[in-house]
Amino acid sequence: VAGAGEEENMAAWLVAKNTLKIMPFKLPPVGPYDVRVRMKAVGICGSDVHYLRVICCSSSSLTERMKDNVAYICLLFECVQEMRIAHFVVKEPMVIGHECAGVIEEVGSGVTHLAVGDRVALEPGISCWRCRHCKGGRYNLCEDMKFFATPPVHGSLANQASKQFSSISISLQGEDAILINVVLPENVSLEEGAMCEPLSVGVHACRRADVGPETGVLIMGAxxxxLVTLLAARAFGAPRVVIVDVDEHRLSVARSLGADAAVRVSARAEDVGEEVERISTAMGGDIDVSLDCAGFSKTVATALQATRGGGKVCLVGMGHNEMTVPLTSAAIREVDVVGIFRYKDTWPLCIEFLRSGKIDLKPLITHRFGFSQEDVEAAFEVSARGRDAIKVMFNL
Amino acid sequence: VAGAGEEENMAAWLVAKNTLKIMPFKLPPVGPYDVRVRMKAVGICGSDVHYLRVICCSSSSLTERMKDNVAYICLLFECVQEMRIAHFVVKEPMVIGHECAGVIEEVGSGVTHLAVGDRVALEPGISCWRCRHCKGGRYNLCEDMKFFATPPVHGSLANQASKQFSSISISLQGEDAILINVVLPENVSLEEGAMCEPLSVGVHACRRADVGPETGVLIMGAxxxxLVTLLAARAFGAPRVVIVDVDEHRLSVARSLGADAAVRVSARAEDVGEEVERISTAMGGDIDVSLDCAGFSKTVATALQATRGGGKVCLVGMGHNEMTVPLTSAAIREVDVVGIFRYKDTWPLCIEFLRSGKIDLKPLITHRFGFSQEDVEAAFEVSARGRDAIKVMFNL
Amino acid sequence: VAGAGEEENMAAWLVAKNTLKIMPFKLPPVGPYDVRVRMKAVGICGSDVHYLRVICCSSSSLTERMKDNVAYICLLFECVQEMRIAHFVVKEPMVIGHECAGVIEEVGSGVTHLAVGDRVALEPGISCWRCRHCKGGRYNLCEDMKFFATPPVHGSLANQASKQFSSISISLQGEDAILINVVLPENVSLEEGAMCEPLSVGVHACRRADVGPETGVLIMGAxxxxLVTLLAARAFGAPRVVIVDVDEHRLSVARSLGADAAVRVSARAEDVGEEVERISTAMGGDIDVSLDCAGFSKTVATALQATRGGGKVCLVGMGHNEMTVPLTSAAIREVDVVGIFRYKDTWPLCIEFLRSGKIDLKPLITHRFGFSQEDVEAAFEVSARGRDAIKVMFNL
Amino acid sequence: VAGAGEEENMAAWLVAKNTLKIMPFKLPPVGPYDVRVRMKAVGICGSDVHYLRVICCSSSSLTERMKDNVAYICLLFECVQEMRIAHFVVKEPMVIGHECAGVIEEVGSGVTHLAVGDRVALEPGISCWRCRHCKGGRYNLCEDMKFFATPPVHGSLANQASKQFSSISISLQGEDAILINVVLPENVSLEEGAMCEPLSVGVHACRRADVGPETGVLIMGAxxxxLVTLLAARAFGAPRVVIVDVDEHRLSVARSLGADAAVRVSARAEDVGEEVERISTAMGGDIDVSLDCAGFSKTVATALQATRGGGKVCLVGMGHNEMTVPLTSAAIREVDVVGIFRYKDTWPLCIEFLRSGKIDLKPLITHRFGFSQEDVEAAFEVSARGRDAIKVMFNL
Ligand SMILES: NC(=O)c1ccc[n+]([C@@H]2O[C@H](COP(=O)([O-])OP(=O)(O)OC[C@H]3O[C@@H](n4cnc5c(N)ncnc54)[C@H](O)[C@@H]3O)[C@@H](O)[C@H]2O)c1
Ligand SMILES: NC(=O)c1ccc[n+]([C@@H]2O[C@H](COP(=O)([O-])OP(=O)(O)OC[C@H]3O[C@@H](n4cnc5c(N)ncnc54)[C@H](O)[C@@H]3O)[C@@H](O)[C@H]2O)c1
Ligand SMILES: NC(=O)c1ccc[n+]([C@@H]2O[C@H](COP(=O)([O-])OP(=O)(O)OC[C@H]3O[C@@H](n4cnc5c(N)ncnc54)[C@H](O)[C@@H]3O)[C@@H](O)[C@H]2O)c1
Ligand SMILES: NC(=O)c1ccc[n+]([C@@H]2O[C@H](COP(=O)([O-])OP(=O)(O)OC[C@H]3O[C@@H](n4cnc5c(N)ncnc54)[C@H](O)[C@@H]3O)[C@@H](O)[C@H]2O)c1
Ligand SMILES: [Zn+2]
Ligand SMILES: [Zn+2]
Ligand SMILES: [Zn+2]
Ligand SMILES: [Zn+2]
Incomplete structure (x- = not known):
């Protein structure tokens, strides 16, 4: 495939249940509005397990196109038993990865705001710009979103060492380069650039929940x-942030990142009442906004009860789809429940937070790997283990 | 108690479980900012059963003061079996009633915007004006609200036939007359004035859900x-309103009030999927806002699934407190869930809707009673029966 | 140019100051996302005179590209004397027209939501979908907007009778068909379709000013x-609309279209105080929102003073750029001033208003012309004359 | 007046044009919801000159009650020549002062949230809680506001040295104590408490303009x-703040308080274009919000032109009432103009900013005086001089 002096592009393919293989990945030619980026840093999204289980089970949240292909992802993440028969058939292997940053190697003829050599962080999706969501400024809800590693679009975990210019195109099969907003400033590393993706989730949550200097914030799940939501809430000015988890190690990380209080809870539903009291004491004032980053009935119930009348509960986590929660007693206190789906137009703000030092993401990167077959296998194992592994990063 | 030429004021007291008695009710003297109103029309709140069950069972939504007194209400409405022991003790009898209108008979020295003889509809609550909710424009969330017929505040179902000027003071034990905003225009009857109270619930729901000329509206429960929410949604400009119920008679009333479609559903949870499809077909376009006026897991689940991405579900109903609903698949489509508690500053708008004819509440008044002991007993029986009884009204 | 059996497309070109000529206009081939539309109804924008004067004089509101070409427009509309020398040079002739509707004659290979024969109203602009405005849902502010008859983009006043498929492409030089949202329902005529463009201005103004069933509305300029703003305010539920003009004929049209009061004023600045009192009396309550559709210091001053504390003044008119107005006394009553530029995503709502009969635009069409050289000349003369000419329409 | 062992209360009275006299001031008895506060720190509001000129000249912003009494204030501040005849008559002397903090000496029987000895900062106004503004959460717009030193309500600059417990009641002639929200934390001094008043103006401006971590901020006037607006913008998270003045000393103070850039401008209208360019360069990115804290045609014109399309200009300053500004070219870029009047519910946030150290107000206090006749005269002279005098503070 690769000509003389040309490097063959390699990528991490999901080929069967739990099986990743590094294999060649031929990119389409760079179109007039495309850019080609040599990947330098790609993170593993630790939430894939939860996320994918939920979308398997709640078919209403899948577009038809996604339904046809969701099997690939589920195969990897062991939720086959929860899937409907129709999804079992492996259609075709897919390249994974979507938290990424790199250096531009080629730009299309129509691209004027980016140049070869620019260090860039990539927003992984491109929406249709035709639907009501896109026109109304909520493009993250676009039902025709093309998103790295969401079937049938390939992901961005790819690299090539011994050859000349192998790289990942961000073109997502021929679309244009609009998702690169901002070139990384000098004092922001490519690893931090890759972490703009998870940080974007926290930023979008804080925007939707309207976190600011008057907001006492509770976060369920560390x-x-x-943790990125904690950092985002701080950067949005939250004067006090309390975080809750079942795991003491994660709570200690949260404390070191600046949580005012970190409260250990159980996984037992019957403890909600007592825990709400402990959480309220830890806050020492109104809880104006609760951001649930776990996604279980118990954590949502805790958030609903702990939040003051007129406050907001923002659902980030996707542990379960069906939830049994005291919705009416929250409703009659006009506690609003807002969900989030990914993010929209968050990269410029994330990069500004990193540039100004308002947010430091580096302590979250706990493990680093190269891009060999063994490395990829080891990296996913570490990430799936959880606990002390916060963010696992590939350096390509 | 009443002197020469003075009429003794009579009221409907809840004295024991399911037992109402018409007995004298001595009003406090009219303070400088009080007015005294001769009640002319008082409606029965058909939702008391549901409402009270919920607040009994979800003690977190009760202020301490309410908890002490909630027993009275529950005794009437047969939810004793669901109550905790502590609530059984009858503390003291209470006057009931809170949907009311009448004619002013006396005004305090400081009242300049109202005069004797004014026909007025009464907003039943007075808040503290000191707390963050009151200062922030959400006084309905005030935790020190004094509200007709919410313990320990007496209600407004009272009258006096044989005596001279018996009446109900709206003073709520010494507070002032701020809750009367607008004198009723000539073409609005006192019965319609009393119905501003339930209409206010629909109006507040439409405001919170931001219903307007671009909003396709689904209403769960007729x-x-x-039904008042249907009328309010229309008055807010909703181009298309679909309403859903298990009861064919109520659906036919909804149709006659102008619903574009009225969909019969079952009470079985397993029918949600199929019913969402029928509801969507009936709408023939996006459902932007769903207003749940029933309050059960099934109706909320239907609303969550039927509403378009980026839309809103407004929880009005209080059928159950704990709900089992697919919250995550709604959250990842950013379907927001907002609750309502009563209303705030809705009377002027309700009266304007009635004056202009945008809303006609008269068809909702299905039964009328006088104010004798037998009438009161009969009226509550009719109201509790439901179905063909929409609004039961006392003429005093 | 046209081959056998092919009709040559003809268009109205602005070739020199005040000089329109019907001449051939070769369209680009229909691209994959383009459609070609046979124009059936094109309206004359009566506001061009004001609009163009303002953009000439306030160069800051022009993009560089617009500045280079603005001369053409100004030449037509007699504001040459106000222009800076640099603008005098006629660069190249341009096709005019932007309020239009027609029937689709050809669709590109990628267009799936539209078909040949569809009756459509055209939104005249296409934005970049890359900038912060486009991403944030305010695409009307996009600085790279390509807009019919705004240099260097040709307009849509074109037609061809004897040949086969002459038409206007809405492709705006190769862009795609996203600006056609909704096919016209049967009961909406193509003339009404063309009038969605001016109606969109009123709709966008009502959206930005948050007009609803609680909004007392004042409109400056009939x-x-x-007038379309009056109709839009009604459709948004405004309970009371007062309109003001210097011209008695226009006020009588406003009355016949449903204004609650129409107040005649002078053009003298010193009458503001007295006129504000007359206007307030005519409203008989708070003026919550004032929509200035004239754009002079006097009308804006009147709006600022007449509007209640906490209300909004929306600037639609562009009579002058520099204004001398009592801004501080409005500011300390927190009367917000919001401007509008055209509209965004208004066609679906306009068409819904027309379909449902909430708005009837037909009475606004006062003059109709064909598409000959003489007709075009006569039509523009009638339109420029103003007064009894509200909307002048071409039937092609 | 004062009995044995009782201290006679002394206050600074405005008795004639430019004439302040310290004289006895008898307080009303403390009502059930009142508190009596010994004043400890009272600041001079440097903006009185501008403010009062504007309200004199724009009678529409005065309530009838204020109009009757405005003469007192104007007499002091030399704008007599601008006043209408009717205002010349001195009605009665008035106590001045409204930026204040002190220690509670007596609490009414109904006050439960405050105790003798509490250190408190006073919000100087009490609104009616009956009007639409109060009910809707915008009590600062209440037309029946009773405000320290706004006729006919006396101010708070008072103290008593030789007697026992002289003090100022915050009761504002018999109203209740709702305006004290928060007891000062230990690390916040009483001087800083008094400065919550001017800081509140900056906080309210930032709230109305929606300043946050994504807002590039321009401030006109240092x-x-x-300056407090600069500090507030920072505390709301503004990543970049540029400030502009004609005075180099004030710019240097702004730099030392953390402005990213401080731009010297002229007072000549014709320089706007060139200065907008320099300001934009200093910002190095979009100006999302401009806060005008000067209030002249030139500063507002600069703000309107410098602000990006879709941004906001917030009018704080009141240098002039009539302004000549390019409003239309701002309107067609949808640059919104919002005014502010004082503040609402800002004390808790101000105190939180001081407690957490996000804002340090101490550098703004440039001069301190005692409470003798000579001190008061000297202090007002220093304050009127301006320039190096930022905040002049009395220690009582
Ligand atoms: N909405 C979106 O767009 C979006 C985007 C990314 C991730 N997510 C979701 O966010 C969630 C969190 O992602 P993550 O990567 O941090 O996952 P994670 O599993 O590493 O973290 C979840 C944390 O919650 C804690 N937890 C579990 N049960 C708990 C309980 N009962 N009480 C308190 N804490 C409890 C766990 O100990 C863990 O630390 C996932 O569900 C993921 O699917 C959502
Ligand atoms: N939030 C508030 O401030 C507020 C104020 C007043 C009333 N409410 C609540 O609003 C609710 C409605 O009040 P109401 O007076 O109309 O009560 P209602 O019981 O008369 O009406 C409820 C309707 O829902 C229908 N319904 C029941 N189960 C259904 C199902 N599975 N699917 C569809 N429809 C179903 C019933 O047939 C009935 O017509 C009550 O729960 C009440 O407590 C709330
Ligand atoms: N903001 C936008 O996107 C946008 C879009 C279209 C039009 N416009 C502007 O809207 C304005 C109105 O457009 P039009 O087509 O109706 O123009 P028009 O000139 O036909 O109408 C203006 C009306 O204002 C009246 N008027 C003039 N002086 C007045 C005064 N002192 N007091 C009261 N009324 C007075 C006139 O008699 C006339 O009826 C124009 O300035 C146009 O440029 C703005
Ligand atoms: N809206 C409100 O509720 C409210 C409350 C308090 C104060 N104010 C107003 O805020 C304004 C500022 O108050 P202050 O106490 O800081 O007054 P100030 O007079 O001390 O400060 C104004 C600053 O603007 C500068 N300035 C003057 N002309 C300028 C120009 N052409 N360009 C740039 N800068 C210029 C001055 O040098 C000065 O530093 C006053 O007008 C006051 O009335 C409003
Ligand atoms: Zn889309
Ligand atoms: Zn309250
Ligand atoms: Zn754009
Ligand atoms: Zn008020």
Whole structure:
């Protein structure tokens, strides 16, 4: 495939249940509005397990196109038993990865705002710009979104060492380069650039929940998403942030990242009442906004009860789809429940937070791997283990 | 108690479980900012059963003061079996009633915007004006609200036939007359004035859900509250309103009030999927806002699934407190869930809707009673029966 | 140019100051996302005079590209004397027209939501979908907007009778068909379709000013834009609309279209105080929102003073750029001033208003012309004359 | 007046044009919801000159009650020549002062949230809680506001040295104590407490303009209000703040308080174009919000032109009432103009900013005086001089 002096592009393909293989990945030619980026840093999304289980089970949240292909992802993440028969058939292997940053190697003829050599972080999706969501400024809800590693669109975990210019095109099969907004400033590393993706989730949550200097914030769950949400809430000015988890190690990480209080809870539903009291004491004032970054009935119930009348509960986590929660007693206190789906137009703000030092993401990167077959296998194993692994990063 | 030429004021007291008695009710003297109103029309709130069950069972939504007194209400409405022991003790009898209108008979020295003889509809609550909710424009969330017929505040179902000027003071034990905003225009009857109270619930729901000329509206439940919400949604400009109920008679009332489609459903949870499809077909376009006026897991689940991405579900009904609903698949489509508690500053708008003819509440008044002991007993029986009884009205 | 059996497309070109000529206009081939539309109804925008004067004089509101070409427009509309020298040079002739509707004659290979024969109203602009405005849902502010008859983009006043498929492409030089949202329902004529463009201005103004069933509305100026804004305010539920003009004929049209009061004013600045009192009396309550559809210091001053504290003044008119107005006394009553630029995503709502009969635009069409050289000349003369000419329409 | 062992209360009275006299001031008895506060720190509002000129000249912003009494204030501030005849008559002397903090000496029987000895900062106004503004959460717009030192309500600059417990009641002639929200934390001084008043103006401006971590902020005017607005914008998370003044000393203060850039401008209208360019360069990115803290045609014109399309200009300053500004070219870029009047519910946030150290107000206090006749005269002279005097504070 690769000509003389040309490097063959390699990528991490999901080929069967739990099986990743590094294999060649031929990119389409760079169109007039495309750019080609040599990947330098790609993170593993620790939430894939939860996320994919939920979308398997709640088919209403899948577009038809996604339904046809969801099997690939589920095969990897062991939720086959929860899937409907129709999804079992492996259609075709897919390249994975979507938290990424790199250096531009080629730009299309129509691209004027980017140049070869620019260090860039990639927003992984491109929407249709035709539907009501896109026109109304909520393009993350677009039903025709093309998103890295969401079937049938390939992901961005790819690299090539011994050859000349192998790289990942961000073109998502021929679309244009609009998802690169901002070139990374000098003091922001490519690893941090890759982490703009998970940080974007926290930023979007804080925007939707309207976190600001008057907002007492509760965060349920101190996983990677809970932790970036903590950092985002701080950067949005939250004067006090309390975080909750079942795991003491994660709570200690949260404390070191600046949580005012970190409360250990159980996984037992019957403890909600007592825990709400402990959480309220830890806050020492109104809880104006609760951001659930776990996604279980118990965590949502806790959030609903702990939040003050007129406050907001923002659902980030996707642990379960069906939830049994005291919705009416929250409703009659006009506690609003808002969900989030990914993010929209968050990269410029994330990069500004990193540039100004308002947010430091580096402590979240706990493990680093190269891009060999063994590395990829080891990296996913570490990430799936959880706990002390917060963010696992590939350096390509 | 009453002196020469003075009429003794009579009221409907809840004295024991399911037992109402007309007995004298001595009003406090009219303070400088009080007015005294001769009650002319008082409606029965058909939702008391549901409402009270919920607040009994979800003690977190009760202020301490309410908890002490809730027993009275529950005794009437047969939810004793669901109550905790502590609530059984009857503390003291209470006057009931809160949907009311009448004619002013006396005004305090400081009242300048109202005069004797004014026909007025009464907003039943007075808040503290000191707390964050009151200062922030959400006084309905005030935790120190004094509200007709919510313990320990007496209600407004009272009258006096043989005596001279018996009446109900709206003073709520010494507070002032701020809750009367607008004198009723000539073409609005006192019965319609009394119905501003339930209409206010629909109006507040439409405001919170931001219903307007671009909003396709789904209403779950065609009881009195669902029906006033239908009328309110129309008055807010909703181009298309679909309403859903298990009861064919109520659906036919909804149709006659102008619903574009009225869909019969079952009470079985397993029918949600198929019913969402029928509802969507009936709408023939996006459902932007769903207003749940029933309050059961099934109706909320239907609303969550039927509403378009980026839309809103407004929880009005209080059938159950704990709900089992697919919250995550709604959250990842950013379908927001907003609750309502009563209303705030809705009377002027309700009266304007009635004056202009945009809303006609008269068809909702299905039964009328006088104010004798027998009438009161009969009226509550008719109201509790439901179905063909939409609004039961006392003429005093 | 046209081959056998092919009709040559003809268009109205602005070739020199005040000089329109019907001449051939070769369309680009229909691209994959383009459609070609046979124009059936094209309206004259009566506000061009004001609009163009303002953009000439306030160069800051022009993009560089617009500045280079603005001369053409100004030449037509007699504001040459106000223009800076640099603008005098006629660069190249341009096709005019942007309020239009027609029938689709050809669709590109990628267009799936439209078909040949569809009756469509055209939104005249296509934005970049890359900038912050486009991503944030305010695409009307896009600085790279390509808009019919805004240099260097040709307009849509074109037709061809004897040949086969002459038409206007809405492709705006190769862009795609996203600006056609909704096929016209049977009961909406193509003339009404063309009038969705001016109606969109009123709709966007009502959206930005948040007009609803609680909004007492004042409109300054009863020209075409003031009148469609009146109709839009009604459709948004405004309970009371007062309109103001210097011209008695236009006020009588406003009355016949449903204004609650139409107040005649002078053009003298010193009458503002007295006129504000007359206007307030005519409203008989709070003026919550004032929509200025004239755009002079006096009309804006009147709006600022007449509007209640906490209300909004929406600037639609562009009579002058520099204004001398009592801004501080409005500011300390927190009367917000919001401007509008055209519209965004208004066609679906306009068409819904027309379909449902909430708005009837037909009475606004006062003059109709064909598409000959003489007709075009006569039509523009009638339109420029103003007064009894509200909307002048071409039938092609 | 004062009995044995009782201290006679002394206050600073405005008795004639430019004439302040310390004289006895008898307080009403403490009502059930009142508190009596010994004043400890009272600041001079440097903006009185501008403010009062504007309200004199724009009678529409005065309530009838204020109009009757405005003469007192104007007499002091030399704008007599601008006043209408009717205002000349001195009605009665008035106590001045409204930026204040102190220690509670007596609480009414109904006050439960405050105790003798509490250190408190006072919000100077009490609104009616009956009007639409109060009910809707915008009580600062209440037309029946009773405000320290706004006729006919006396101010708070008072103290008593030789007697026992002289103090100022915050009761504002018999109203209740709702305006004290929060007891000062230990690390916040009483001087800083008094400065919550001017800081509140900046906080309210930032709230109305929606300043946050994504907002590039321009501030016109580096007087006391411009400077507290700078500090507030920072505390709301503004990543970049550029400030503008004609005075180099004030710009240097702004730099030392953390402005990213401080731009010197002229007072000549014809320089706007060139200065907008310099300001934009200093910002190095979009100006999303401009806060005008000067209030002249030139500063507002600069703000309107410098602000990006879709941004906001917030009018804080009140240099002039009539302004000549390019409003239309701002309107067609949808640059919204919002005014502010004082503040609402800002004390808790101000105190939180001080407690957490996000804002340090101490550098703004440039001069301190005692409470003798000579001190008061000297202090007002220093304050009127401006420039190096930012905030002049009395220690009582
Ligand atoms: N909405 C979106 O767009 C979006 C985007 C990314 C991730 N997510 C979701 O966010 C969630 C969090 O992601 P993550 O990567 O941090 O996952 P994670 O599993 O690493 O973290 C979840 C944390 O919640 C804690 N937890 C579990 N049960 C708990 C309980 N009962 N009480 C308190 N804490 C409890 C766990 O100990 C863990 O630390 C996932 O469900 C993921 O699917 C959503
Ligand atoms: N949030 C508030 O401030 C507020 C105020 C007043 C009333 N409410 C609540 O609103 C609700 C409605 O009040 P109402 O007076 O109309 O009560 P209602 O009981 O008369 O009406 C409820 C309607 O829902 C229908 N329904 C029941 N189960 C259904 C199902 N599975 N699917 C579809 N429809 C179903 C019933 O047939 C009935 O017509 C009550 O729960 C009440 O407590 C809330
Ligand atoms: N903001 C936008 O996107 C947008 C879009 C279209 C039109 N416009 C502007 O809207 C304005 C109105 O457009 P039109 O087509 O109706 O123009 P028009 O000139 O036909 O109408 C203006 C009306 O204002 C009246 N008027 C003039 N001076 C007045 C005064 N002192 N007091 C009261 N009324 C007075 C006139 O008699 C006339 O009826 C124009 O300035 C146009 O440029 C703005
Ligand atoms: N809206 C409100 O509720 C409210 C409350 C308090 C104060 N204010 C107003 O805020 C304004 C500022 O108050 P202050 O106490 O800081 O007054 P100030 O006079 O001390 O400060 C104004 C600053 O603007 C500068 N300035 C003057 N002309 C300028 C120009 N052409 N360009 C740039 N800068 C210029 C001055 O040098 C000065 O530093 C006053 O007008 C005051 O009335 C409004
Ligand atoms: Zn889309
Ligand atoms: Zn309250
Ligand atoms: Zn754009
Ligand atoms: Zn008020």
């Amino acid at each position: 996983g990677p998403i809970g | 009881g009195p509250i669902g | 020209g075409p834009i003031g | 007087g006391p209000i411009g």
